[in-house]
Amino acid sequence: MSESTITFVILGVAVVLFVWNRLPVEVVALGVALSLWATDVLTIEQAVSGFGETTILFIASLFVVSEALDSTGVTAWAGQQLIARAGTSQTRLLVFTMLLVALLTAVISVNGAVAALVPMVVVIAVRLGRVPSKLMMPLAFGAHAGSMLALTGTPVSVIVSDAAHDAGAGRFGFFEFTLVGVPLVAGVILITVVLGNRLLPDRTAEVIPPDLSQFARTLAEQYEIDHSMARLVVDASSPLVGVARGALDREWDERTTLTGVQRAGRGGLGTDDPVAAGDVLVVSGRPEFVEALHEPLGVRTAPTTVDQPDDQSLLNREIGVAEFIVPPRSEFIGRRVFPGMVFGGSKVVVLAVQRNGEHTRGEVTLAAGDTMLVQGTWQALEQSPPPMLVVDDPAMVRRQAVPLGLGAKQALAVVAAMVVLLATGLVPAVVAGLLAAGALVLLNVVPLPQAYRSISWTTIVLVGGMTPLSAAMQQTGAAQKLADGLIDLVGDAGPYALVAGLFVLTAVLGQLISNMATALIVIPIAVTAAAELDVSASPVLMAVNIAAAAAFITPVATPANLMVMGPGGYKFGDYWKLGSCMLVFFGLVAVFYVPLIWSF
Structure with a gap:
């Protein structure tokens, strides 16, 4: 043969x-490469050469760049601009949606753009009384057309550009794809506007993605968050040192309320436990009344993320909130918690606790099924303790509810620099991509573990395994x-x-x-x-x-x-x-x- x-x-x-x-397509691709070696069609060096191609590195770097734009809230911001400008016209909403996904696809890939916008577009459709089926397929089709707007739109464009170079025709420039992409996007939008209503089904999905854009306001109302919470650290000279926790209520000012006492490295103190220097008192009251306690009680205000826990400050670029559920057999069952305490050594602060849907006051002993609203840095929330269940993924909340979050400006600057390098051809495409990905990691816009997770290894293995077949x-x-x-x-x-x-x-x-x-x-x-x-x-x-x-x-x-x-x-x-x-x-x-x- x-x-x-x-x-x-x-x-x-x-x-x-x-x-x-x-x-899995990865298995098939690797099987192709190994089969070409096993049948002596290619040497082992040729069979694995696909994984050493510059194309592989460039595609991998684009996934990191895409993750930076998505995780810093750039796509959420773009979606909010869509909401603000779409109005109530179905045609206008359709056009804006397809334009937005096409432009995003040119930078962050087809799958990334569609995944980022699906929940937002569904919510917009429901708010305006439209069926999502009239928008979802146009969203995907607009992304396919948008992938032709720039070299970075799809890995296929990178492969085609390299193939043109190898064939002696020269690589396609970064914006040469735009010459084809613009008419494709315009035509797809026009066809959808003219024929979409007749050819798309009038159907509603059984499950609609959650709208997390009003996440903070919803939780603030549901949990009746105390707006006057403060954390006070006990000094060594405080008269409270040595006083049993159960006796503290008699020492308290009637204008403030003691919620609980927490010791570093553990939960709330028991009734008979004595207060020690460094313990944290969580109190509620107007700021001026709390401040008046400093001198007579020998305490000072501790830094906290919940100084003003209203729906405007629950979420920002650095800080977020999450709902935890105590599952059966959790190690947290039986622990005492109260609003204001730092929970589980995980650098998150308890804001409120509910049992059977009812709000609890003061200190409570956790039981299976209890829900807690906690606040902390996004990193701490995304690394929540394994024994707890998280209701809504903090990463998804951050991406939808915090537009232009932490690192957004750096991400946009790095992407702009990469586009300039690609458009001018000052450096090879792979160098531009690696410089951009490296800068995003060094600036901590995309931490290294997140960068690895952002890469579609299916794509990498597929390209690496199938390239030898082309050869x-x-x-x-x-x-x-x-x-x-x-x-x-x-x-x-x-x-x-x-x-x-x-x-x-x-x-x-x-x-x-x-x-x-x-x-x-x-x-x-x-x-x-x-x-x-x-x-x-x-x-x-x-x-x-x-x-x-x-x-x-x-x-x-x-x-x-x-x-x-x-x-x-x-x-x-x-x-x-x-x-x-x-x-x-x-x-x-x-x-x-x-x-x-x-x-x-």
């Missing part, structure tokens, strides 16, 4: 496994055979027919398997066919890029399509109606418009 035949077999098996969708197709002549077959099929119709054939091939595969896997399969065929016809690879590869983005027909074509399926209440067969119109439009742009920009 020849090497090209073996390559065809491996390619066919890979496509079947991708469509079968029973194995094998060219090295063994498999790509040449497929290109010859495609050229024979189109006959003497010329390069336009070639582009049309490649578009159909890429688009069909892209509805069934990952668009990155599709691109890596089709790119070597496209390059070889372009050389065979003696035409430039640039328009041919750009057409492949557009076809890879035209994943409109099925919900499984891309993660973004799947993300909107639940909130939109869609069924599998809902996508093809509007999606087929988009696919035809993308095909027309690829075949007839692209050659006007990049000539054959």
Whole structure:
């Protein structure tokens, strides 16, 4: 069996496994690379060479940049601007939504933009009395079109740009994609405005994502938070030192109320426990009355995040709130807590406790099912103690409810610098991406563990594992055979027919398997066919890029399509109606418009 035949077999098996969708795509991709080595088609160095490509590093760096914009609240801010400007017009809301997701996608990727905006757009639709199904699919389709606005919009653009360079046509510039992206975005919006109402179902999802934009106000009302809380540290010279906790009530001013006493490293003091220097008294009262206690009682005000715990100060760039539930068998059952105490050594402060939905006053012994409202730094809340259950993910709350949060300005500055470097070509794209990711980590906008978590390792492994297949197709002549077959099929119709054939091939595969896997399969065929016809690879590869983005027909074509399926209440067969119109439009742009920009 020849090497090209073996390559065809491996390619066919890979496509079947991708469509079968029973194995993780990472496993299939790694299996492809190892199979090419095991059959002696490639050496081991060639089989793993995909993981050493600069493309891999650049794509990974873009995930970190995307995480910075999302985690610092830039996307939340953009969503709030949408709310402020959309008004009550459904058409205006639709246009603004699609424009916003397209612009975000150009910087933070399709999946990141859609994931960030889905909850917000659903909430807007519900507030305005619209069904989310009229907005969810346009949101995903707008993101697909927006991915063509810039080099950073999708990893496929990075792969295509590198392939054009390797073919001798030169890389695509950062904003060269805009020449195609703008008409694509405009056309997708126009088609949706004209045909969306007729082709999209009128359906409401069973489960709607929560609206966390008013999170602080909701909790402040539910928990009846005390607005006059203060924490007082007992000095060594205080007359309270040595006094039993149970006797303190007799020492207290009638204008202030003692909520509890806490000792560093433990919870509240028992009735018979004596007060010691360094203990913290949590009191309620007007600030001037609390301050009047300093001298006679030998206490001083301790720094706290709950000096003014109203709905305006519960959340800010540094500080947030979270609801904890005490689960059965928790180690916290039986512990005494009270509003104002620092809880569990985790640097979060208890604001309120409820039992069976009823607000408790003063000190309480925790039982299973109790809920606590706590406040602390976002980092402390996101590292909440394992024995406790968190009602709403603090990271999700922060991203929705705190627009332009801590690090937003640094993130925007770093992204702007990266765009300048990419647009001017002063440094290679991978260097610009790594500099941006490194700066975000060094500035602590994205801490290193968060940076690792932000990278889609599925994407990295998929590209690294499938890249050797592209090399094998060219090295063994498999790509040449497929290109010859495609050229024979189109006959003497010329390069336009070639582009049309490649578009159909890429688009069909892209509805069934990952668009990155599709691109890596089709790119070597496209390059070889372009050389065979003696035409430039640039328009041919750009057409492949557009076809890879035209994943409109099925919900499984891309993660973004799947993300909107639940909130939109869609069924599998809902996508093809509007999606087929988009696919035809993308095909027309690829075949007839692209050659006007990049000539054959």
